[in-house]
Amino acid sequence: MLPYCIRLVNIDHHRKGLESAGWKVRIIQRIRNPKAERDAYNEWNYSKFRLWQLTDYDKVIFIDADLLILRNIDFLFTMPEITATGNNATLFNSGVMIIEPSNCTFQLLMEHINEITSYNGGDQGYLNEIFTWWHRIPKHMNFLKHFWEGDEEEVKAKKTRLFGANPPILYVLHYLGRKPWLCFRDYDCNWNVEVLRGFASDVAHTRWWKVHNKMPKKLQSYCLLRSRLKAGLEWERRQAEKANFxxxxxxxxxxxPRLKICYEKFCFWESMLWHWGENKTNATKQNALPATPSAGKSSS
Incomplete structure (x- = not known):
């Protein structure tokens, strides 16, 4: 759970947090995506190739940091490389992968980084070019939190039931769009951004926070919000209000409660809104009207 909240601003501080949660932390040298723009989201995601250097393990189940494990997946260790869920008929999703570490494979990956163009600009597209053969597992092993524009209400309702099923039916829930720990816990903030509304589900959002709440309080402190993010969430809320979603x-x-907790030198996040052209009314704190019940439905 904890890696979801970690941002390596203070490496020693966050490493201690991970270790106190039981993680074995390895510091790696990052691998730059040569085709990425400077400071882009995908600039360093080829660092994932370092997985193949974990040669003290026979197999590794790689799990992206935006996934929530709902059921035991140890049986995946019986699967060969590469095992993954399909994004479509031919491409796999790299959010959950079973790999077999090998320095030879690592060298193969590194040899072609200047030649291969990833279809999605990231490691997933690159790995699909290398591993054109792969083994498919059911989508319940890496179920995407996403409602397609053409989904009928029956399909949306089925997905929502899967998000909240107790005992769980899904093995792994993959949080696409804005992540729960980057939203206020009150609701899924994907609702407030037009292009992200297909990722919005209050049921899935609540599920993540229930797991978060089971963490020790000391570890929960790693999920506090920065002032700039608080301002950004309020700005998006105001845009949603103007659009009258x-x-x-x-x-x-x-x-x-994280709204009132500050661990930075600068805590007056409301002033950022003024610089962004917003007025001085703090509607986040003042507006108390209930939302229309619509958890798990997408408006496109």
Whole structure:
């Protein structure tokens, strides 16, 4: 759970947090994606290739940091390289992969980074070019939190039931779009951004926070919000209000205690909104109208 919240601003501090949660931490030299723009989201995601250097293990189950494990997946160790879920008929999703570490494979990956163009700009597209053969497992092993534009209400309802099923039916839930720990805990903030609304599900959002709440309080402190993020969430909420999104999540009063907790030198996040052209009304704290019940539905 903890790696979801970690940002390596203070490496020693966050390493101690991971270790106290039981993680064995390895510091690696990052691998730059030569085709990525400077400071882009995908600039360093080829660092994932270092997985193949974990040669003290026979097999590795790689799990992206934005996944929530709901059921035991140890049986995946019986699967060969590469085993993954399919994004479509021919391509796999690299969020969950079974790999077999090998320095030879690592060298193969490194030899072609200047030649191969990833279809999605990241490691997933690159790995699909290298591993054109792969072994498919059911989507329940890496179930995407996403509602397609053409999904019928029955399909949306089925997905929502899967997100919240107790006992769980899914093995792994993959949080696409804005991540729960980067939203206020009150609701899924994907609702407030037009291009992200297909990723919005209050049921899946709540599920993540229930797991978070089981962590020791000391570890929960790694999920605190930075001032700039608080301002950004409020700015997006105000844009949703101006657009009058009919789901009405922007009306909800924010009760997330992290809103009032600051661990930085600069805590006056409201002033950032003024620089962004917003007025001085702090609607996040003042507006207490309930949202229209619409958890798990997508408005496209």
């Amino acid at each position: 009919t789901d009405g999540h922007w009306r909800r009063n924010i009760t997330d």
